[in-house]
Amino acid sequence: MVPAQYYLVLSAAMFCIGLFGILTRRNALLFLMSVELMLTAANINFVAFSLQHGNLTGQVFSLFTIALAAAEVAVGIGIILVLYRSFRDVDVTQATTMRW
Amino acid sequence: MAAFDYAPAIALLPFASFVIALFGGRFLPKKGALAGILATAGSLVLSIWMALTVAGGTTYNQELYTFVAAEEIDLHLGVLIDPLAALMLIIVSLVALLVHVFSLGYMNDEGEPGLARYYAGLGLFTASMLGFVIADNLFMAFMFFEMVGLCSWLLIGHWYRDDAPPSAAKKAFLVTRFGDYFFLVGVVGILATFSTANFAGGESFPTLAEEALAGGTDAVSTFGFAPETWFTILGLLVLGGVIGKSAQFPLHTWLPDAMEGPTPVSALIHAATMVAAGVYLVARMYGFYALLPTVLAIIAFIGGFTALFAATMAVVKREIKQVLAYSTISQYGYMMLGLGAGGYVAATFHLLTHAFFKALLFLGAGSVIIAMHHNEDMWDMGGLKDRMPVTYYTFLAGALALAGIFPFAGFWSKDEVLYEALVHGLNDPLLLGAYAMGLLAVLFTGFYTFRMVLLTFHGEPRSDTARNPHSVGWSVKLPLVVLGTLAVVTGFINMVPVAEVTGAEIEFLHKWLEHGISGVNSEHYGELLHDVAGYEAAELTPLLPAVVSLALALAGAGLAYTLYSGSDPDAHTDRLGNAKTVLMSNYYQDEYQVWLADATARVARAADTFDQGIIDGTVNGVSSVSLFSGSRIKRVQTGIVTNYAALLSLGLVALLVVFGLLGGWF
Numbered sequence: 001m002v003p004a005q006y007y008l009v010l011s012a013a014m015f016c017i018g019l020f021g022i023l024t025r026r027n028a029l030l031f032l033m034s035v036e037l038m039l040t041a042a043n044i045n046f047v048a049f050s051l052q053h054g055n056l057t058g059q060v061f062s063l064f065t066i067a068l069a070a071a072e073v074a075v076g077i078g079i080i081l082v083l084y085r086s087f088r089d090v091d092v093t094q095a096t097t098m099r100w
Numbered sequence: 101m102a103a104f105d106y107a108p109a110i111a112l113l114p115f116a117s118f119v120i121a122l123f124g125g126r127f128l129p130k131k132g133a134l135a136g137i138l139a140t141a142g143s144l145v146l147s148i149w150m151a152l153t154v155a156g157g158t159t160y161n162q163e164l165y166t167f168v169a170a171e172e173i174d175l176h177l178g179v180l181i182d183p184l185a186a187l188m189l190i191i192v193s194l195v196a197l198l199v200h201v202f203s204l205g206y207m208n209d210e211g212e213p214g215l216a217r218y219y220a221g222l223g224l225f226t227a228s229m230l231g232f233v234i235a236d237n238l239f240m241a242f243m244f245f246e247m248v249g250l251c252s253w254l255l256i257g258h259w260y261r262d263d264a265p266p267s268a269a270k271k272a273f274l275v276t277r278f279g280d281y282f283f284l285v286g287v288v289g290i291l292a293t294f295s296t297a298n299f300a301g302g303e304s305f306p307t308l309a310e311e312a313l314a315g316g317t318d319a320v321s322t323f324g325f326a327p328e329t330w331f332t333i334l335g336l337l338v339l340g341g342v343i344g345k346s347a348q349f350p351l352h353t354w355l356p357d358a359m360e361g362p363t364p365v366s367a368l369i370h371a372a373t374m375v376a377a378g379v380y381l382v383a384r385m386y387g388f389y390a391l392l393p394t395v396l397a398i399i400a401f402i403g404g405f406t407a408l409f410a411a412t413m414a415v416v417k418r419e420i421k422q423v424l425a426y427s428t429i430s431q432y433g434y435m436m437l438g439l440g441a442g443g444y445v446a447a448t449f450h451l452l453t454h455a456f457f458k459a460l461l462f463l464g465a466g467s468v469i470i471a472m473h474h475n476e477d478m479w480d481m482g483g484l485k486d487r488m489p490v491t492y493y494t495f496l497a498g499a500l501a502l503a504g505i506f507p508f509a510g511f512w513s514k515d516e517v518l519y520e521a522l523v524h525g526l527n528d529p530l531l532l533g534a535y536a537m538g539l540l541a542v543l544f545t546g547f548y549t550f551r552m553v554l555l556t557f558h559g560e561p562r563s564d565t566a567r568n569p570h571s572v573g574w575s576v577k578l579p580l581v582v583l584g585t586l587a588v589v590t591g592f593i594n595m596v597p598v599a600e601v602t603g604a605e606i607e608f609l610h611k612w613l614e615h616g617i618s619g620v621n622s623e624h625y626g627e628l629l630h631d632v633a634g635y636e637a638a639e640l641t642p643l644l645p646a647v648v649s650l651a652l653a654l655a656g657a658g659l660a661y662t663l664y665s666g667s668d669p670d671a672h673t674d675r676l677g678n679a680k681t682v683l684m685s686n687y688y689q690d691e692y693q694v695w696l697a698d699a700t701a702r703v704a705r706a707a708d709t710f711d712q713g714i715i716d717g718t719v720n721g722v723s724s725v726s727l728f729s730g731s732r733i734k735r736v737q738t739g740i741v742t743n744y745a746a747l748l749s750l751g752l753v754a755l756l757v758v759f760g761l762l763g764g765w766f
Contacts, residue, residue, distance in 0.1 A: 022745045031741070096739030 007048035015041035028080045028090040032073065039069050103153040104160040107179045110146045110189060111230040113139040114196070118223030125216025132219035133204055140197040140226060147189035154186045159617045161236055161300050172295045178236035180300055182616040184448065188233045188380055191455045195372035196226040198579035199364045202463050205576035206364050206470060218258055222368070225251035229373040233380065238297035238305070238338075241384070242280075242287050245341065245377060249276050252374050256361035268357040275354035275693075276374075279344020286337030293320055293334065299384055300620040306387030307619055313391055313632060328392070335388060335395040338381070346378025346432045349406045353689050356425040363469055366421060367462035370428040371455045379435045379451055386444050387620060390628035393635070397530045400440025400521065404534030404541075407433030409687070411544035415551070416676070416683045419476040420465045423552045427502060428458060430541055434517050437538050441531050442629045442637075443520025445594075445610050445622050450517050452609075453509035453590045457501035460583035464495035467576045468556060471569035478555040480563040487569050490577045492557050494584030501587040503549040504542060504653045511653075512591035514542070515646045519596070522645050526638035542649045546656025554664040597642040 014037055021034030043062040050058030080090055087094050117139035121132025128134065159182045166176040181189075200222060207215055228251055232244035250273075257269030290305055291297055298304040312320040312327045322330040342348070347355040355375070359366055369375060382389060382399065389395055407430045414426035431454050438447030469476055471488055485492045501510035518538055525531035561567040594609035605611075613622040629635040663672050674680065682688070736747075760766055 019745075019749060023742060023749070026742070092741045095741075099737045099739035 004048045004052040007044055007051075011041045011044040011048065014038070014044065026091045026093050028083060028092050031092060032076045032080065035076070036069065036073070039065065039072075103149050104158075104162070104179070104181060106146055107150060107160060107181055107234060108164065110143045110150070110193070111227050111234060113142045113146075114223045114227035114230065116223075118220050118227060121216050121219040121223055125219055128216075130204065130208055131215035132223075133200060133208060133215070136200045136219050136223050136226075137197065139223065140193055140200055143193040143226070143230060144190070144197050147186065147193045150181050151186040151190055154181060154183055154616070155612075157615065159183075161617060163236070173291055175239050175297075176237065177240050178298075179234045180236035180617075181234065182300065182620055183612050184383060184616070184620075185233055187448070187452065187612070188376075189230065191376075191452060192226070192229050192233060192372045195455055195459045196222070196229075196368060198459065198463070198582060199368045201575050202367070202466065202579045203362075203364045205573045206466050207362060209573060209575075210470065212362075214258065218255070218362070221251055221254045221258070222365070225255060225365075225368060225373055229377065232377055235384075236299060238287050238290055238299065238385065241299075241381060242283060242341075245283070245345065245381070246280065248374050248377055249273060249280065249345070252276075252358070252369055255365040255369075256358045258362055258365070259360075262360075264357075265360040268354075268360040272354040272358045275351050276344040279340045279342070279351050282337045282340025283342075283344075286334055286340070289334045289337060293322060293330065299387075300617045304387075304619070306385060306391070309388055309391055310628065310632070331388070332392050332394050335392045336398070338385070339395065339399065342378035342381055342436075343402065344378070345381075346375050346436065347406075347429045348378075348402050348433065348436060349409055350689065350693075352406065352410065352429045353686070353693055355429055356422055356686070359419070359421040359425050363421065363462060363466035366424075367459045367466070370424070370462060371459035375428060375432055376451060376455065379432060379439070379447065382436070382439050383444065383448055383451070386439070386625050387628065389439070390442075390444075390625045391632045393633040396440045396442065396629075396633060396635075397528070398440070400437050400531050400534040403433045403436025403438070403440055404521070404537040405433070406430065407437060407541040408537040408544070409433075411541040411548065413683055413686055414548040415544060416680055417548075418478055420468060420478050420481075420552060420556060421462075421476055423478075423548055424458070424461055424465055427461075427545065427548065430545065431458065431502070433541070434514055434538060437521055437534055438517035441517075441521035441524050441534065442626075442633075442635045443517055443524075444625050445613050446513065446516035446520045448613060449594050449609050450510075450513035453501065453513040453587075456583055456590055457498045457508075457510055457587040460494060460498035460580065460587050461502060463576070463579050463583065464491055464498060467491040467572050467580065468495075470572050470576065472565050473570055475563070475565060478552065481556045481561075481566050482559040483557070483561040483566060484569060485557040488572065490580060491572070494580040494587075495557070496553060497584045497587045499549045499553045501591075503546045503657055504649060505546075505657070506650055507591065509587050509589070509591035511646075511650065512595055515642070515649055516594070516596050518542075518649055519640075519642045519645050523637045523640050524635050526640070527636045539649060539652065542652045543656040546653035547660045548656075550657040550660035551664050554660060555669070559664075559666060559669060597646050600642050 018034040018037035018041065021030060021037065025031060025034065043065055046058040046062040046065070048058075050056060050062075083092075083095055084090050114136070117132070117135040120128075120135040125132030125135075161178070161180045161182075163176045163178040165178075166174055168175040200219075203218070203222070207218055212218070225248065228244050228247035232241055232248060235241040235244060253269045253273040256272050257266045259265045260269075287297065294305040294308045296303055296305055296308070299306070301307070308320055309327075309331055312322070313331070320327070325333070344351045355370075358369060361369070389399070410426045410429035410433060414423050414430065417423045417426065431450070435447045435450050435454070438444075438450060467488065468481065468484060468491060471484065471491075472481060475481075497508065501508040504511045504514040518535060521531060521535035521538060525533075525535045594607050596607055596610075599605070599607050610622065615621060618624065663669065676683070685691070
């Protein structure tokens with residue numbers, strides 16, 4: 001059996017890739033994808049620890065997270081649509097009119 | 101007890117007329133006058149009923165409505181009807197009724213504007229004064245005292261479109277308010293000291309004070325002072341309100357200016373309501389003052405001084421109402437002298453007779469003013485005797501009473517005041533000084549009274565209006581006749597010198613005030629004055645002082661007659677030289693008080709600077725620091741999502757590092 005540490009390394013790597021995407025990309029769609037990557041990294045953690053501890057709580061919880069992520073994508077895409085209508089672009093650095 | 105169930109209605113009836121005149125006066129035929137007349141007549145009937153019941157030997161001291169019931173102190177409205185209150189109720193409601201009737205002739209027939217407002221003011225004024233008279237505790241008395249002040253402001257400023265009345269109204273309000281500040285502090289002090297402000301009963305503050313002075317009770321906290329000292333302070337504080345309202349020196353300056361109001365209002369203010377309120381308050385809580393010889397001496401001295409001081413100013417005035425105004429101040433000085441000298445009955449007696457003859461004189465002056473088309477200058481009058489005989493003879497009766505000529509009402513009461521001052525003064529130099537001033541004022545009173553009568557009614561007319569005066573109606577004459585009769589006969593209820601000489605039991609007022617609630621009657625006050633305040637009455641027949649003051653009054657009147665009796669008298673005032681200027685300027689009291697007010701205004705400005713600069717400055721400083729730092733720190737919000745994400749990540753890393761360091765991971 002693959003030890004839990006490997007999964008954790010995989011999860012950390014995916015999280016960092018997502019974070020890197022958020023910090024460097026300007027396209028809102030890529031933003032959304034990066035957020036999904038970070039969420040998935042968290043799910044992998046759940047499942048890995050579930051395996052480690054030998055109970056199913058973590059796996060059940062990750063199912064909830066996946067369902068929530070689906071809803072979150074719907075909201076996110078809605079925001080991106082509005083963003084595009086208002087600014088004719090999906091570049092997140094353009095939408096700065098709603099600060100102070 | 102049935103009669104006393106209607107006691108609150110005495111004050112509520114005029115209040116109802118106030119409401120009617122205020123909201124419906126415009127639509128009523130006489131603009132609310134009839135409602136006022138009916139209401140005050142009702143009050144008069146009820147007052148007489150109360151007096152008859154009190155004469156039957158019962159009194160009434162009842163709490164009616166409590167609005168604060170704390171553990172220690174309860175504040176309530178209540179009714180106290182004893183011989184003194186019953187007597188005062190009759191005076192107030194009778195004068196108010198006659199003033200309402202007179203107003204028909206003075207205001208309605210002259211086509212004055214704002215009649216509904218005027219009658220509303222009269223109604224509220226009467227209601228406040230009657231409420232003050234029936235008050236059973238000092239706190240309630242204070243509330244109505246303030247309402248009386250408010251009403252005087254409304255009524256003196258009735259003709260608010262002219263320049264003088266509003267400013268006179270403001271002056272009256274502010275000067276009496278100044279005295280009332282002390283009164284308010286005194287009321288709070290009495291409540292804090294005795295936990296009660298009741299006038300009568302076993303738990304009343306005069307009784308508690310008496311017990312405390314006898315060393316009896318622990319229920320009284322005197323805040324570390326000796327009881328005598330502390331009670332004297334309290335007595336003086338309450339006296340501040342009295343001096344303001346009763347126009348005693350140095351707070352008398354508002355009263356002559358208050359002549360700017362309509363003349364019936366002057367009659368009401370001077371005879372029965374506002375000015376009488378101060379003296380009545382001292383009489384009401386006389387059980388407290390009788391314990392304090394220092395305060396009594398101050399009252400007597402202020403009274404004697406005011407009597408003389410005001411009488412001298414009345415000597416040179418040109419306007420008929422000004423003369424009457426100064427005579428009012430002077431006469432209330434006599435009442436204070438009487439109270440301070442231990443003559444509780446004498447002062448009450450003078451309050452009674454003065455109410456009638458001063459109301460008479462003011463209404464008579466009002467009648468003259470109608471006839472003269474609202475010209476008040478006595479040098480434009482003259483010869484009105486034959487043209488308005490009813491006014492002349494009633495006014496003459498009032499003038500004889502004011503001057504204290506035998507056998508008119510003022511003679512009996514003023515002489516009893518002076519007699520009391522003399523018999524107690526023979527053992528007390530300060531009282532004797534006050535007596536001397538009061539006695540000297542008799543001379544001036546005789547002089548200015550007859551100067552006024554001679555200039556107004558005798559000689560030849562000195563202007564066209566005086567030759568053809570406006571006629572006056574029944575509504576003017578009726579009150580004059582009623583009051584004229586009273587000014588003649590009221591004195592007979594208490595003829596002390598006659599009683600002394602003949603041995604007949606005819607001092608009815610003494611007997612009237614002797615019974616009543618125990619501890620709140622003249623008999624008890626006499627014991628207190630003797631035992632606690634240490635007043636000793638010298639043995640003296642009342643006949644000699646009476647003759648002396650009558651001679652002085654006649655001398656004053658005779659002097660006036662020699663100077664002003666001709667058909668076209670000279671002014672004579674120029675012969676006084678510089679003294680005339682001083683008297684015409686009222687001893688520069690107004691200037692002095694304005695100067696004082698300016699000096700106070702400087703202190704106020706300094707306080708304002710402190711408030712605006714230091715207090716507000718601190719608050720404003722705090723807010724501007726927040727505003728400035730906020731305007732800088734908000735720049736962090738760039739609106740670029742990437743920056744937020746970076747800050748979030750950096751924050752997370754920083755948190756991890758901190759936790760790591762503190763938790764010992766490294």
